[in-house]
Amino acid sequence: MKLTYSKSHVSEEEINAVGKQLSPYAEHLKEVLQHGYEDEESSINLPGDKELMESVGAALRDKNTTSLKYILVIGIGGSNLGTKAVYDALYGRFDILEPSRMPKMIFLDTTDPGILLHLESFFDKEITSEEEIVINVISKSGDTTETIVNAELVLGMLQKKFPGILDRLVVTTDFGSLLWKIAEAEDITRLSIPEKVGGRYSVLSAVGLFPLAKVGINVTALLDGARKMREKCLSLDIRENPAMVSAAVLFTNYHSGKTINDNFIFHSELESLGKWYRQLLGESIGKEHDRDGNVVRVGITPTVSIGSTDLHSVGQLYLGGPEDKITTFIFAEFSKRGTVVTPEVFAGVLGGISGKKPADVADAILKGVKIAYEKKGLPFMEALLPDITPASLGAFMQFKMMEMMYLGQLFNVNPFDQPNVELYKIETKNILNG
Numbered sequence: 001m002k003l004t005y006s007k008s009h010v011s012e013e014e015i016n017a018v019g020k021q022l023s024p025y026a027e028h029l030k031e032v033l034q035h036g037y038e039d040e041e042s043s044i045n046l047p048g049d050k051e052l053m054e055s056v057g058a059a060l061r062d063k064n065t066t067s068l069k070y071i072l073v074i075g076i077g078g079s080n081l082g083t084k085a086v087y088d089a090l091y092g093r094f095d096i097l098e099p100s101r102m103p104k105m106i107f108l109d110t111t112d113p114g115i116l117l118h119l120e121s122f123f124d125k126e127i128t129s130e131e132e133i134v135i136n137v138i139s140k141s142g143d144t145t146e147t148i149v150n151a152e153l154v155l156g157m158l159q160k161k162f163p164g165i166l167d168r169l170v171v172t173t174d175f176g177s178l179l180w181k182i183a184e185a186e187d188i189t190r191l192s193i194p195e196k197v198g199g200r201y202s203v204l205s206a207v208g209l210f211p212l213a214k215v216g217i218n219v220t221a222l223l224d225g226a227r228k229m230r231e232k233c234l235s236l237d238i239r240e241n242p243a244m245v246s247a248a249v250l251f252t253n254y255h256s257g258k259t260i261n262d263n264f265i266f267h268s269e270l271e272s273l274g275k276w277y278r279q280l281l282g283e284s285i286g287k288e289h290d291r292d293g294n295v296v297r298v299g300i301t302p303t304v305s306i307g308s309t310d311l312h313s314v315g316q317l318y319l320g321g322p323e324d325k326i327t328t329f330i331f332a333e334f335s336k337r338g339t340v341v342t343p344e345v346f347a348g349v350l351g352g353i354s355g356k357k358p359a360d361v362a363d364a365i366l367k368g369v370k371i372a373y374e375k376k377g378l379p380f381m382e383a384l385l386p387d388i389t390p391a392s393l394g395a396f397m398q399f400k401m402m403e404m405m406y407l408g409q410l411f412n413v414n415p416f417d418q419p420n421v422e423l424y425k426i427e428t429k430n431i432l433n434g
């Protein structure tokens with residue numbers, strides 16, 4: 001991945017100053033690599049954890065069937081967004097266009113009654129044997145209302161038809177959580193999440209690895225990509241360290257009123273990757289208090305836009321509206337494969353586009369957008385992925401998770417907690433229990 005920031009409105013002096021400020025923390029992160037899962041940043045130890053791969057491998061073998069059609073992931077927030085990001089990038093966006101490719105992943109991350117009704121009728125019509133499905137219930141805490149309610153509803157629906165459905169269930173949770181204990185008592189397959197690895201940093205743990213490997217995604221490549229990126233993001237030289245640079249650009253722009261980071265992604269299959277990042281940035285940096293307990297109410301509001309689709313929905317706002325955004329354009333080389341546009345029916349409208357490939361059109365739009373942003377004096381960075389593969393996705397996600405750690409340092413907030421989210425969880429439980 002190549003990160004460029006020449007149009008970010010951040011000077012080399014400012015970048016250097018942030019690099020100097022962050023280098024002791026980079027030293028600290030290097031030490032974290034020696035400590036296993038002791039530190040709050042310990043998610044950086046996931047790529048390269050051999051025991052983790054062994055436990056995931058054992059669960060995969062245990063649930064191995066030739067007739068597998070669906071992996072149902074029941075989880076929310078950090079427990080499913082990373083998996084969905086990788087799955088959608090490689091397969092999910094194309095699921096409807098590739099109906100015979102199996103297995104497919106289904107995500108249940110809402111208690112929306114309409115979705116649950118559809119799911120029940122889907123089970124009735126489409127699942128003919130329990131061997132066709134694996135259910136992965138994922139909850140770090142083990143007691144998130146949405147996840148537990150959905151798990152119970154789904155198991156209730158399936159148990160009627162398949163009394164042995166618990167054999168097709170995998171529970172991923174913290175070792176020792178209530179969910180873990182119940183699963184253990186019921187002899188349900190379990191995968192653990194290291195205690196210090198928080199939900200939104202957990203995609204490279206069993207949380208993401210088991211379901212992704214189960215649909216045939218090369219998780220070794222995903223982890224390799226992440227590991228290589230980790231080395232870069234540990235560099236003390238900010239110029240060699242994309243996570244530090246990106247944190248410096250976001251932080252500096254925040255202080256000049258750019259409180260929104262729009263992730264403008266030019267591949268629709270990466271929309272879920274944008275949403276994964278939305279949680280990562282939103283929850284990690286949006287804080288009421290700093291590390292010293294002062295009320296600060298800071299945060300960068302992450303948005304996700306898809307090129308070129310959203311140029312026709314929010315393009316006007318971005319180019320003409322408030323100058324409150326620092327944009328990150330995210331794209332990979334456009335595939336040169338594909339049919340050339342030829343005059344068929346609408347020759348009179350086609351004009352100079354005739355003879356061009358879809359990649360030429362996409363390229364022209366992206367370049368046009370960047371020129372327009374520049375002409376309007378709007379700051380942006382560019383993240384160019386070499387391709388959309390497990391290795392590139394692993395690298396991008398590791399880059400962003402480490403960017404968050406550096407941003408936490410710059411804002412002096414804890415990027416690993418989410419105390420205010422707990423407020424709604426407590427209130428919901430009170431209502432349901434009352």
Ligand code: PA5
Nearest residue numbers: 077078079139140141144199200
């Ligand atoms: O990032 C986080 O920690 C949160 O978004 C959680 O992932 C989310 O609240 C779900 O929690 P749990 O995995 O405990 O069910």
